[in-house]
Amino acid sequence: MLLAAVDYYRPDTLDEALEALVSTEGARPLAGGQSLVSILKLRAASVELLVDISRLEDLRTIEVADDGAVRIGAGVTYDEMATSPDLHQSYASLSNIAAHTVDAQVRNRGTFGGNLCHNDPINNFPPVAVALDAVMHVTSKNGDRDIAAGDFFTGYFANALSPDELLTGVTLPALDGRSIGYQEVEIGEAAARAVAVVATSNGNIESANVALGCLPIPMRAPGVEAALAGAPTTAEAVAEATASAADGIEPLTDADASADYRLAMASVVAKRAVMEAIEGGHHG
Ligand SMILES: Cc1cc2nc3c(=O)[nH]c(=O)nc-3n(C[C@H](O)[C@H](O)[C@H](O)COP(=O)(O)OP(=O)(O)OC[C@H]3O[C@@H](n4cnc5c(N)ncnc54)[C@H](O)[C@@H]3O)c2cc1C
Known part of the structure; x- marks a missing residue:
């Protein structure tokens, strides 16, 4: 089935994205589209406006702190996780999981944040975030908040975000020899x-x-x-x-x-x- 008609907007900045999410009832973030587009094709969700966050630079960095903690932007793709020398050095397991996620096409588009937000039971990263006590960084027009991974996943394909919020990144604590x-x-x-x-x-x-x-x-x-x-x-x-x-x-x-x-x-x-x-x- 083809997509139903839907408005599409690709903001250049995080602020524009957050503004767009509150501008239209039924606005929804689009990251890699590897799950959301299929859902829309199946008409299993109705969306009025797709806010394409895939090119927001603020969401696309991997930062390793001096203590070994790693912050991965929500918009980082599986392929970028698999090929990042920084991530490979500090969190090789995550690189490895990303490198073996589905196939090259999905790895080129699918994002760490989309994987977590979608919370499909088959998705690789939700149990990784929970096992590591990761911290999920969230923002909206009303400000920032952090959510413990253990509180982020609230049900089948559900998470703790409200419709105006974006997951911007995730901090994984230092492994300290674990x-x-x-x-x-x-x-x-x-x-x-x-x-x-x-x-x-x-x-x-x-x-x-x-x-x-x-x-x-x-x-x-x-x-x-x-x-x-x-x-x-x-x-x-x-x-x-x-x-x-x-x-x-x-x-x-x-x-x-x-x-x-x-x-x-x-x-x-x-x-x-x-x-x-x-x-x-x-x-x-
Ligand atoms: C055939 C196939 C098989 C797959 N098998 C697996 C598998 O075995 N294991 C696995 O881990 N993955 C698998 N995937 C990939 C995975 O399902 C998707 O990549 C992932 O669920 C969604 O990531 P995305 O970036 O494509 O997000 P999208 O599809 O764009 O978005 C998914 C949902 O998350 C929301 N969202 C996305 N980013 C944000 C954000 N930053 N803040 C707030 N909300 C956000 C969207 O609004 C949407 O509701 C598969 C994909 C395909 C096509």
Whole structure:
């Protein structure tokens, strides 16, 4: 199906974009268009004005702070994440995830911010942001605010932004020696996914953040995290600590996998992600 008629505006500045979002009822940001255009073609959403933010320079930078924290602009594409020397040095895991997201065409257009805002359960980055305790930077005509990643994702394809707000960027904290593991079951787009951020010392796990994806809202697994803290870094101990990963999650049944299958896979991907982090994972 073709797009219904919709107005289109490509502002040159962030201020113009924010003004446009409040100028028209039904205005909506357009980033890479890799999800939104499909939705509009399916007539699954009606939009009056597309505000194309893809060329706003303010949204397109990657900044690494002296302490190792990284701020990635919402408009940075997956390809730019994959090829940024700065990101590769400070957060190689993120470069790597971006480099393996879908295909070259989508990577050239799809943006980090669009991926997070869209919150499709198959999207790669929502559980990464939650596992890392990322901070989402948001702006509107009324000012700026920061939202913790754990509060940003509010439901299936939903986030905490109001229609006049833009996500401008995301800060990922310094890893401080922690390693990242990222594991998924690739059935269809993705049936299950887990991200682990782990610190180890002398054969023991000092701390572990574990987030599960392929869910309406990416979720931390607090029971697993508590069981991992202080446990030995052995496969047996990790398997035991991650066995309860499915507790409290409510996956959906879709064309890729049933909810029961996703529940069964939660502990599998959690264990693999933690072991990947322990075995070196990505120090970044
Ligand atoms: C066939 C196909 C398969 C895919 N498979 C995967 C996959 O397996 N894993 C994966 O991670 N990705 C996948 N993607 C890509 C991914 O779905 C999109 O790139 C992403 O969801 C949207 O990013 P975008 O920049 O294209 O945003 P758009 O499509 O332009 O926008 C998506 C939504 O976010 C809003 N939005 C965008 N940017 C902002 C902002 N800065 N502030 C506020 N709101 C904003 C828009 O208004 C819209 O509602 C796939 C894409 C395709 C086409």
